[in-house]
Amino acid sequence: xxxxxxxxxxxxxxxxxxxxxxxxxxxxxxxxxxxxxxxxxxxxxxxxxxxxxxxxxxxxxxxxxxxxxxxxxxxxxxxxxxxxxxxxxxxxxxxxxxxxxxxxxxxxxxxxxxxxxxxxxxxxxxxxxxxxxxxxxxxxxxxxxxxxxxxxxxxxxxxxxxxxxxxxxxxxxxxxxxxxxxxxxxxxxxxxxxxxxxxxxxxxxxxxxxxxxxxxxxxxxxxxxxxxxxxxxxxxxxxxxxxxxxxxxxxxxxxxxxxxxxxxxxxxxxxxxxxxxxxxxxxxxxxxxxxxxxxxxxxxxxxxxxxxxxxxxxxxxxxxxxxxxxxxxxxxxxxxxxxxxxxx
Amino acid sequence: xxxxxxxxxxxxxxxxxxxxxxxxxxxxxxxxxxxxxxxxxxxxxxxxxxxxxxxxxxxxxxxxxxxxxxxxxxxxxxxxxxxxxxxxxxxxxxxxxxxxxxxxxxxxxxxxxxxxxxxxxxxxxxxxxxxxxxxxxxxxxxxxxxxxxxxxxxxxxxxxxxxxxxxxxxxxxxxxxxxxxxxxxxxxxxxxxxxxxxxxxxxxxxxxxxxxxxxxxxxxxxxxxxxxxxxxxxxxxxxxxxxxxxxxxxxxxxxxxxxxxxxxxxxxxxxxxxxxxxxxxxxxxxxxxxxxxxxxxxxxxxxxxxxxxxxxxxxxxxxx
Numbered sequence: 001x002x003x004x005x006x007x008x009x010x011x012x013x014x015x016x017x018x019x020x021x022x023x024x025x026x027x028x029x030x031x032x033x034x035x036x037x038x039x040x041x042x043x044x045x046x047x048x049x050x051x052x053x054x055x056x057x058x059x060x061x062x063x064x065x066x067x068x069x070x071x072x073x074x075x076x077x078x079x080x081x082x083x084x085x086x087x088x089x090x091x092x093x094x095x096x097x098x099x100x101x102x103x104x105x106x107x108x109x110x111x112x113x114x115x116x117x118x119x120x121x122x123x124x125x126x127x128x129x130x131x132x133x134x135x136x137x138x139x140x141x142x143x144x145x146x147x148x149x150x151x152x153x154x155x156x157x158x159x160x161x162x163x164x165x166x167x168x169x170x171x172x173x174x175x176x177x178x179x180x181x182x183x184x185x186x187x188x189x190x191x192x193x194x195x196x197x198x199x200x201x202x203x204x205x206x207x208x209x210x211x212x213x214x215x216x217x218x219x220x221x222x223x224x225x226x227x228x229x230x231x232x233x234x235x236x237x238x239x240x241x242x243x244x245x246x247x248x249x250x251x252x253x254x255x256x257x258x259x260x261x262x263x264x265x266x267x268x269x270x271x272x273x274x275x276x277x278x279x280x281x282x283x284x285x286x287x288x289x290x291x292x293x294x295x296x297x298x299x300x301x302x303x304x305x306x307x308x309x310x311x312x313x314x315x316x317x318x319x320x321x322x323x324x325x326x327x328x329x330x331x332x333x334x335x336x337x338x339x340x341x342x343x344x
Numbered sequence: 345x346x347x348x349x350x351x352x353x354x355x356x357x358x359x360x361x362x363x364x365x366x367x368x369x370x371x372x373x374x375x376x377x378x379x380x381x382x383x384x385x386x387x388x389x390x391x392x393x394x395x396x397x398x399x400x401x402x403x404x405x406x407x408x409x410x411x412x413x414x415x416x417x418x419x420x421x422x423x424x425x426x427x428x429x430x431x432x433x434x435x436x437x438x439x440x441x442x443x444x445x446x447x448x449x450x451x452x453x454x455x456x457x458x459x460x461x462x463x464x465x466x467x468x469x470x471x472x473x474x475x476x477x478x479x480x481x482x483x484x485x486x487x488x489x490x491x492x493x494x495x496x497x498x499x500x501x502x503x504x505x506x507x508x509x510x511x512x513x514x515x516x517x518x519x520x521x522x523x524x525x526x527x528x529x530x531x532x533x534x535x536x537x538x539x540x541x542x543x544x545x546x547x548x549x550x551x552x553x554x555x556x557x558x559x560x561x562x563x564x565x566x567x568x569x570x571x572x573x574x575x576x577x578x579x580x581x582x583x584x585x586x587x588x589x590x591x592x593x594x595x596x597x598x599x600x601x602x603x604x605x606x607x608x609x610x611x612x613x614x615x616x617x618x619x620x621x622x623x624x625x626x627x628x629x630x631x632x633x634x635x636x637x638x639x640x641x642x643x644x645x646x647x648x649x650x651x652x653x654x655x656x657x658x659x660x661x662x663x664x
Contacts, residue, residue: 019575020563025546029537
């Protein structure tokens, strides 16, 4: 049975960067619209069951509810059995649960922070991340219909090998020898004490940056790597940068609309499995744009680059592969027409 | 974000003073000593504290029917507030207003308000006055989730936006409009989403984390003071008690209530202060004891104060 998971974060796209930068308020009605298109496309590819993360707004049920009677869906849509906390923990728990359900892939709606939480629990299940966050390096701006079609062909085993699905890197954060968290894009060491409103936007507080990737077109701290020495998704290396408060020597878009002058004192490539020691202690470490780990005097923190991050679906490649295999022609058309007639 | 030890201990003092005031009001109301209704702010202390810590005396706030916390955080005098709750002539309104009408214009407190959503146009008008007078002051407008459904909310945000007024709208989303859960009375989960309709920034923050509230409010107030216009901050929080004292709140799911009580903003701040070694548990206990003593002194002051005389009915009716 082909199953697809959906984790749509109702809280993404609403943090303080609407005030301190120029981030857009990503309202939940728009997420409902995107998921509606995802569901219709999944149904068209013959997916039989969708399991979703419940949330305080009810993004997926509202999406299903708003589909017109002439497009009634042929698949089951069920809520994952998790107790909601109203925190980012929900995305992690939902990913664990979707793993248990054995879904063929998980569509996420959120930013880098949301995907970081999903990555902690999704195991080998590939992700198809749709951007609805503030910093969106890991997810892409993808039309919901295209995302649904791609997830559908992957879940049905019609496009499930590289390059349609590719591995990603991650950073593992060790505190006093124990792995405490991960980041998919960047770990930023800040001269700060409090997690507070979580987001990162103040260049003056940045001391050190470790990235798995970074391009000049990225928005967020990883863009610093992008303008210095770009690191691609599939390159077997990362970059570490030391930042200080001297005269600025580069410009980088560290938040929406904020192209900030910064001074990078030093930088170098890092190899896979290399560990970077955090030297400026005490500090705060932001992971994928969110202040997360408080490091106190006496703590020892290391950051390790690995190539065992979540597997990710390349929407364009997956659809191309499926199209070349004739997945949208012949029998597939007849089956879909039959399903539509049965629903009516 | 920089916050000193003194600031964090100041937050703790304000929050424990609000809590002590509210718990005493609950006790007095149950004992039949307060003549009017009281709507308590217990559980929401981080919002008023985090926001008002960014304000100066020249700045203004408008409050709500659940206003004790706002007033204390803006510097309201505890003894005059308590005397007002007792209906005594030494109270803020000479004992004629009660809990829902306390104001102190000298402190920039433009009043609690018994009408849901009525503070919003007052705040907007005050912000227009600040801009017109060029006095550098800003206005903070506190209101609840239910009030964000009122026409006053939408009219106010629209007007403040087109005139770029120095006002910060703070939605205290405690999830309940009286006994009506938010999901039954609005079709959005985040009130912050509504800012987009008026072309102003809207952010949602953890309203039980005083540091997160402080940080968001600091940026919004800085923005307003710089002439960049209004903002909407939604603080997600929870009222520990019923809508009013005497409301058994049977509409609340006990499991949800229990989960929120675990997120009580006061123990959360205490844990942070102790972790940072800014104070010991014993020192925090002393702050709480001092707050309770201040409230007890206010109760004694109120109880010793006279009740307004029948002739006072005819005073303060018209402006002189």
